Amino acid sequence: MNESSHAKKQTKKTLSDTTISVFIFFIAGMTAGCIAAYIFRNGIYSYIFHLYQSLLKQLQVSEVNKQDFFLLAARRNLKYLLLIWFFAFTNIWQYYYRLFSGYTGIQNGLLVSFCVQINGLWGITGFLCFLLPQALLLIPAFLISFNHCEKLHENLHSITFPKYRLFLCEFPFFAVSLLLLLLGCFLEASFSPGLLRLYFH
Numbered sequence: 757m758n759e760s761s762h763a764k765k766q767t768k769k770t771l772s773d774t775t776i777s778v779f780i781f782f783i784a785g786m787t788a789g790c791i792a793a794y795i796f797r798n799g800i801y802s803y804i805f806h807l808y809q810s811l812l813k814q815l816q817v818s819e820v821n822k823q824d825f826f827l828l829a830a831r832r833n834l835k836y837l838l839l840i841w842f843f844a845f846t847n848i849w850q851y852y853y854r855l856f857s858g859y860t861g862i863q864n865g866l867l868v869s870f871c872v873q874i875n876g877l878w879g880i881t882g883f884l885c886f887l888l889p890q891a892l893l894l895i896p897a898f899l900i901s902f903n904h905c906e907k908l909h910e911n912l913h914s915i916t917f918p919k920y921r922l923f924l925c926e927f928p929f930f931a932v933s934l935l936l937l938l939l940g941c942f943l944e945a946s947f948s949p950g951l952l953r954l955y956f957h
Contacts, residue, residue, distance in 0.1 A: 777857070778854075780857075782857045785858035785861020785862040786864050789866040793865065793873070797869075825949065826945035830937075833941060837901060840852075840898070840905055841908075843905075844906070844908045844909045853905070864883075882956075890941065894936070894937060894940040897940060900932060900933045901930070901933045907926065908922065
């Protein structure tokens, strides 16, 4: 009876503990970013607003080199992906992925607050233009990495599970997350400049 109820609980649970932790720390970080942006708005927003205006002028008058944009996005996101997999081999893995999730949340909290501060509620649309469509692939790429890095970390020192088998089992998930990431960067380079031009026109 206990085994059947435990099996039912497992089938009902669709999100892993790692994914839930990532979302919790991301939301906490985003909340902290929004609060920090509001508290320090007078000190930092004048400088950021100047950069914002410069970006708008460049978007309107210059043609974005898609190859350079792709390489820039790929370098940035690939660095984050490789660090996630690297820290899965260390003793601070649990701290790192939570810190990374919170840091990413803070960045997004600052961005959405800035967009809303400049354009009111319409700024939420601007915030989405910064994220879409690449986020539709980048989020699954990082969630796959988080979940399988957790499995890698848990079984790394297992006596009954040889390391070469562990690496072979987890490598396809690394390859899938890498492919999704590169496709996401391609979408960012292809569509983001146009979306931002359309929004700020």
